[in-house]
Amino acid sequence: MKKAQGGKVKMSDIASALGVSAMTVSRAFRGDAGINARTRARILSKAEELGYVFDSTASNLRQNRTGFVAVTVPSIENANFSATVRELSRGLLKRNIQILLANTEYDPEEEERLIAQLLRRNPEAIVLTGAQHTAKTRALLSKAPMPVIEIWDLPAKPIGHVVGFSNEASVRGLVDHMVRSGRRRLAFLGGETAHDPRGAQRRAGFVEAMAGHGLEATRLVPAGAAPVGMTEGASGLELMRELFPDTDGLICVSDLVAFGALAQCHRLGVKVPEDLAIAGFGNYEIGRICEPPLTTIDVHAGLIGSRTADMVLGLLEGTPPAAPLRQVLQPDLILRRST
Amino acid sequence: MKKAQGGKVKMSDIASALGVSAMTVSRAFRGDAGINARTRARILSKAEELGYVFDSTASNLRQNRTGFVAVTVPSIENANFSATVRELSRGLLKRNIQILLANTEYDPEEEERLIAQLLRRNPEAIVLTGAQHTAKTRALLSKAPMPVIEIWDLPAKPIGHVVGFSNEASVRGLVDHMVRSGRRRLAFLGGETAHDPRGAQRRAGFVEAMAGHGLEATRLVPAGAAPVGMTEGASGLELMRELFPDTDGLICVSDLVAFGALAQCHRLGVKVPEDLAIAGFGNYEIGRICEPPLTTIDVHAGLIGSRTADMVLGLLEGTPPAAPLRQVLQPDLILRRST
DNA sequence: CGGAAAATAGTTATCGATAACATATTGAGG
DNA sequence: CCTCAATATGTTATCGATAACTATTTTCCG
Structure with missing residues (x-):
């Protein structure tokens, strides 16, 4: 039942059908103040009758506004x-702004290609998850006319605005907790690759925090290339037991990895937390449900999204701020029975 | 370092800088055949020098092509x-087509609002996850000039094209397996609400399959409104034990729910599969890792995305098919130790 | 009732790239 | 040296909505 007839209905069609001008129709659609209520009603009803669909491409060109925001995520x-994207999307919906989504697959080169594509579309803002970019990406974005927001990290040299948290400091909270409860032979699983900057930061935070307690952070277990998940957690636990059999506390780069390790402990008869304390990162739903539930760091992923949405809307509506905005969120340590 | 200078660089700026016409610049950018290689090189290098960024909004209007596809997902x-979206995105990237993403939050009214918004943007195609729509949505889409593809279901009255699988038939596989292994007092957890049509179909498939074995499907346990996850699985298991304590096999509306139930069994000392067999749906990573790993249905979520991408590309390039396309995928039964 | 402000609507030009058509240049063959 | 085709480039009009400006009608006051 596709519209077979050639011409599509446009504003001027409605206008001539009613003997008004296209401009009046345009005004009616945007709810412009200076238009007679009855005229407006006639226009809207005629539009409905003709099956008119507003064409935003024309509007985009004329107004130099597209009404969408480009968002890149590693995965x-x-x-x-995805929680961040969801809240971001929900927040932007208040102003009818939509999301143009791109997956970088944890690859800065891919990110560069995607951003080059996205820029051509004139998004109202560009939101980048992560702070690791190629030089060319940085160059492109620093010249870009729209706001750029890096989220999920606290870059030392941000391109524009920032909504993030400190991965290092968050891990410190976990280490402190483990040490406080008597564990000394701590291991860290994951985050060894340059390809996963957030994981690497968490691992760096681990090393740093251990040093703060006068402990050596020698128990670093690799988990492979990002994205690492439950599968790598399970195999990683085996590797840990092989390399560092005396470990009494394990901090994992994410809850998914921690759960994989926990499940493997189950299979091997390792008691958690008696034989081995396990902590995750990210406060995923699984950490709340599994047995024992996981001690973790809640990074407030959804909040990052909603704060970013608020920041974008603020930037689009108000006058540009003198200095780039930097919003630092505080992750929370969540203690559960796995430690 | 924002571009402070007022005017942005456009094709005609490059053109006049080189003493050629804007048309030639346009041709150079699109790699048009009839253009001198040296001219083209000069244009591209000058564009680089001036920091030119192609403006697709103008191109979109003139060519009536936007280069993106609108996608709605419940969550x-x-x-x-998200696996479907990822593969869809990846597949479309081959032709530099991007994704405009919208979350319906499992709400057909919200879907209607979102689709009305998305339509104004002239996407090249519209992909809807799910087949439950309001009458107005159906009306809007059946008049829409671009291809519409419903995925993840096999609607009786599709709007346009379809890439999906049968939820009912898939659950039948699980029931058959449970019955074959001697279980008779089977329960189904979830899918009771109209708000979650896929869950409801799975539950309907359960009832149907039980009837096929001459068994009564009286053990239907509600899990609450979509989205249901691990939390609802855990509470649902308790409810099941209260309502139907003699149950010996539990089929859950998804692996997440099944895992929640499994974790609760752990806590309550219920042995899986000895006391209770548990099966999930969807083949999530967690089902492979948890202990015991979950019997489930692999619906090939990623494949749905890549097949949809192929279908979209085919529809955009070739001549429109005489009849709407309908691609039916076959989910696989995956047997693991939880049953 | 006169006149100014407010309310409402119309005209024209424009956003930037590109389709469609027109023109200029080159080169090969006779 | 001329013709015709192939190659390379230029001109003009256009996609559809809307900003900026102008014109008309109403309203409301002294």
Whole structure:
């Protein structure tokens, strides 16, 4: 039942059908103040009758506004990132702004290609998850006319605005907790690759925090290339027991990895937390449900999204701020029975 | 370092800088055949020098092509849907087509609002996850000039094209397996609400399959409104034990729910599969890792995405098919130790 | 009732790239 | 040296909505 007839209905069609001008129709659609209520009603009803669909491409060109925001994420399959995207999307919906989504697959080169594509579309703002970019990406974006927001990290040299938290400091909270409860032989699982900057920061935070307690952070277990998930957690636990059999506390780069390790402990008869304390990162739903539930860091992934949405809307409506905005969120330590 | 200078660089600026026409610049950018290689090189290098960024809004208007596809999902946080989106995105990237994403939050009214918005943007195609729509949505889409594809279901009255699988038939496979292994007092957890049509179909499939074995499907346990996850699985198991304590096999509306139930069994000392067999749906990563790993149905969520991408590309390039396309995928039964 | 302000609507030009058509240049063959 | 085709480039009009400006009608006051 596709519209077979050639010409599509446009504003001027409605206008001539009613003997008014196209401009009046345009005004009616935008709810412009200076238009007679009855005229407006006639226009809207005629539009409905003709099956008119507003064409935003024309409007986009004329107004130099597109009404969407470009968003890159390493992987939309990660529940943390998708929570951010969801809240971002929900927040932007208040102003009818939509999201143009791109997956970088944890690859800065791919990110560069995607951003080059996205820029051509004139998004109202560009939101980047992560702070690791190629030089060319940085160059492109620093010249871009729209706001750029890096989220999920606290870059030392931000391109524009920032909504993030400190991965290092968050891990410190976990280490402190483990040490406080008597564990000394701590290991960290994951985050060894340059390809996963957030994981690497968490691992760096681990090393740093251990040093703060006068402990050596020698128990660093690799988990492979990002994205690492439950599968890598399970195999990683085996590797840990092989390399550092005396470990009494394990901090994992994410709850998914921690759960994989926990499940493997189950299979091997390792008691958690008696034999081994396990902590995750990210406060995924699974950490709340599994047995024992996981001690973790809640990074407030959804909040990052909603705060970003608020920041975008603020930037679009108000006057540009003198200095780039930087919003630092405080993750929370969540203590559960796995430690 | 924002571009402070007023005017943005456009094709005609490059053109006049080189003493050629804007048309030639346009041709150079699109790699048009009839253009001198040296001219083209000069244009591209001058564009680089001036920091030119192609403006697709103008191109969109003139060519009546936008280069993006609108996609609605109930929730991007669901790993199954996000896998579909990822593969869809990946597949469309081959032709530089991007995704405009919208979350319906499992609400047909919200879907209607979103689709009305998305339509104004002239997407090249519209992909809807799910087949439950309001009458107005159906009306809007059946008049829409671009291809419409419903995925993840096999609607009786499709709007346009379809890439999906049968939820009912898939659950039948699980029931058959349970019955074959001697279980008779089977329960189904979830899918009772009209708000979650896929869950409802799975539950209907359960009832149907039980009837096929001459068994009564009286053990239907509600899990609450979509989205249901691990939390509802855990509470649902308790409810099941209260309502139907003699149950010996539990089929859950998803792996997440099944895992929640499994974790609760752990806590209550219920042995799986000895006391209770548990099966999930969707083949999420968690089902492979948890202990015991879950019997489930692999619906090939990623494949749905890549097949949809192929279908979209085919529809955009070739001549429109005489009849709407309908691609039916076959989910696989995956047997693991939880049953 | 006169006149100014407010309310309402119309005209024209424009956003930037590109389709469609027109023109200029080159080169090969006779 | 000329013709015709192939190659390379230029001109003009256009996609559809809307900003900026102008014109008309109403309203409301002294």
